[in-house]
Amino acid sequence: VEETRKSPFPAEVVRGGPEAGDQAAPLARQERHAIGVDLGGTQLRVALVDSGGRVLALERVRSDQLQSRDELIQRMRTLVEQVRSPQTEAIGVGIPGSINRHQGLVLGIPAFPGWSGVPLAGLLQDSAHLPVYLENDANVAALGEWWAGAGMGSANVAYVTISTGIGAGIICDGRLMRGFGGLAGEIGHTRITDNSPVCSCGQIGCFEAVASGRALERKVAEAVAQYPGSILATVATGDAPGPEHLTEAVRRGDSRAKDILEEEAVLLGIGFTNLQHSFSPERIVVGGGVSALLPLMRQTIEHAMKIRLLAGFSPAQLRVAELGDAAGVIGAAQLALEEVSEAGSSD
Numbered sequence: 001v002e003e004t005r006k007s008p009f010p011a012e013v014v015r016g017g018p019e020a021g022d023q024a025a026p027l028a029r030q031e032r033h034a035i036g037v038d039l040g041g042t043q044l045r046v047a048l049v050d051s052g053g054r055v056l057a058l059e060r061v062r063s064d065q066l067q068s069r070d071e072l073i074q075r076m077r078t079l080v081e082q083v084r085s086p087q088t089e090a091i092g093v094g095i096p097g098s099i100n101r102h103q104g105l106v107l108g109i110p111a112f113p114g115w116s117g118v119p120l121a122g123l124l125q126d127s128a129h130l131p132v133y134l135e136n137d138a139n140v141a142a143l144g145e146w147w148a149g150a151g152m153g154s155a156n157v158a159y160v161t162i163s164t165g166i167g168a169g170i171i172c173d174g175r176l177m178r179g180f181g182g183l184a185g186e187i188g189h190t191r192i193t194d195n196s197p198v199c200s201c202g203q204i205g206c207f208e209a210v211a212s213g214r215a216l217e218r219k220v221a222e223a224v225a226q227y228p229g230s231i232l233a234t235v236a237t238g239d240a241p242g243p244e245h246l247t248e249a250v251r252r253g254d255s256r257a258k259d260i261l262e263e264e265a266v267l268l269g270i271g272f273t274n275l276q277h278s279f280s281p282e283r284i285v286v287g288g289g290v291s292a293l294l295p296l297m298r299q300t301i302e303h304a305m306k307i308r309l310l311a312g313f314s315p316a317q318l319r320v321a322e323l324g325d326a327a328g329v330i331g332a333a334q335l336a337l338e339e340v341s342e343a344g345s346s347d
């Protein structure tokens with residue numbers, strides 16, 4: 001194991017060659033393993049992943065039902081041991097908040113109290129005796145989709161996750177863009193309108209305030225209250241309205257549902273235009289619950305982009321994320337493999 005850890009890691013393997021994601025390739029060809037940890041607002045996922053981006057073992061628990069920070073850390077340690085293989089080289093952890101990567105510190109997690117200044121990398125390293133690397137959750141999901149999903153094969157990929165909020169991870173010129181303090185990619189809080197409810201950040205007009213899954217839910221709820229006899233009201237009864245209700249209502253010809261979807265598509269087109277003017281991605285990979293609506297919105301999004309993009313730009317290819325919930329653990333594991341290789345080669 002020590003020898004493998006020291007060997008330089010060929011970049012084309014990390015970046016996902018033609019074999020990456022090919023389920024038929026024999027496992028023996030991907031002998032390097034790492035563990036990816038994805039701490040989400042509702043689920044904690046821990047997976048053993050090989051250098052081809054394949055998930056070999058996966059454990060998950062509800063993170064929102066664990067009582068305390070220490071309980072969450074203890075559960076991470078237990079799950080790491082459960083999925084671990086003899087050739088595991090390192091652990092990567094995706095954190096839904098701010099971190100100091102170099103010190104392995106969690107600076108804060110909006111969804112969980114008590115995480116300010118927690119030396120998580122050191123705590124996991126002490127029990128697992130493996131190098132541990134922290135990264136922002138949107139960044140690890142972007143890395144996952146780039147290495148083994150819808151971003152494979154391009155050196156310029158913007159991954160945008162649209163669920164409760166809107167986050168992004170940017171791959172620019174074949175590298176993850178981190179920016180000063182690791183804070184790059186907060187596209188959800190770029191301003192795209194003067195007219196919106198107050199955003200989760202306290203400001204007005206953010207991309208997230210008008211185009212996130214939560215914003216969609218609010219619009220559906222308002223339409224249902226206003227038109228209780230509509231098809232939309234009929235399909236969106238019961239639990240919280242989701243993309244599937246909107247899809248069903250559009251399919252059955254509900255005009256309010258079509259308007260909501262049309263408005264969402266235009267807003268996404270404006271947000272994506274800002275992304276393209278800033279980073280010029282070749283591909284925009286859309287993840288999160290709202291990505292299920294992408295096929296219905298694609299034409300309008302592309303049109304909204306075309307009429308706004310400067311001369312010389314053409315709309316980036318829009319792709320639905322392919323790895324689903326596994327993007328974070330795969331990206332975190334691949335990040336860990338790359339970091340441990342770089343550390344080994346600089347010895």
Ligand SMILES: [Zn+2]
Nearest residue numbers: 189199201206
């Ligand atoms: Zn905001």
